[in-house]
Amino acid sequence: MIYRGESVDIAKQIGTSSTTNFKDITVEPGKIYTYYIVAVDRAGNTSGSSNIIVVSTPNSEVVIPPVETPDTGKPSMVEGLHTMSVKHNSVNLMWNAAQDNVGVDHYVVYRDGVELTQTKGTSFTDITVQASTSYNYHVRAVDAAGNISDKSSLYTVTTLVKPILPDVAAWNAAGLYIVGTKVEYKGNIYEARVTFRSFGDTNWNPESALSLWKLVTN
CATH class of the missing domain: 2.10.10.20 (Carbohydrate-binding module superfamily 5/12)
Incomplete structure (x- = not known):
């Protein structure tokens, strides 16, 4: 039998247990309680009371924040890298969105093995190309934890020949x-x-x- 009170004299039985543990869920915040236990056999014979313990409940419920599991999973490999348009002075790239257990944060675009830019979307226009030149592109996805995907397949693009412009005058702001x-x-x-x-x-x-x-x- 489990007894609880503010002192031994006014302690009252609050429960029983057939095991050696008991959880009191009727306590209030910011209170001091005394507990002792009396053992009872099958015939109803009782033992003397146990030693008294004093317990103070906190003023408010202690909330233990959940332990966050680190995100170590990398996004899926970027697929579907292709061009929407190719000119002598620009290459417009697009690709399919990668998958991630939390979510992809951004993509990194590489040209000839060197990082070219980072973008949140699934497209990018490279305006730093030269005419009649071949470039190799690949893309990798990165999640919010910094996990980076395997690189996509290489995609080779050859820019167009620069058009021969007609013989016209350059624009003049005062013309x-x-x-x-x-x-x-x-x-x-x-x-x-x-x-x-x-x-x-x-x-x-x-x-x-x-x-x-x-x-x-x-």
Whole structure:
């Protein structure tokens, strides 16, 4: 028999146990309790009381945070690496999303074995390529714990030959342009949509002012 109280004199039986342990789930936070035990045989004979123990319950429930298991699983290998477009000055790559037990954080794109960039998405446009040149790309997935996947299969891309541009004048920020006039800007040819004068405003360049210019070749 298990007794509990604030002192031995006012202790009351709170339960019994056929084993040598007992869990008291009726206690309150911030209280002091005394416990002792009396053994009883099959005939009902009782022993003397055990020694008294004093227990203080904490003011609030102690919450033990769960132990987090480290994430050591690497993402699956990236598959489906391919191009959406290839030009003389750019390569647009895409691939299938990798799988991970927690989630992929980002991808690392490599060109000729050297890290080129990191991206959250499943596509990337390489604008640092040269015309008529072959490049080998592969991609690896990385999760939030830093686990990195095996590298994807190599994908070889050969950029196009740089187009021969017509003999046109370079764009001038202070120029007067008649509708249909063609200019060269950053290696591309643009055609004026309307007649206008730039008056030195560099924001009216063909790459930025799409209402004034249309791309003819790139």
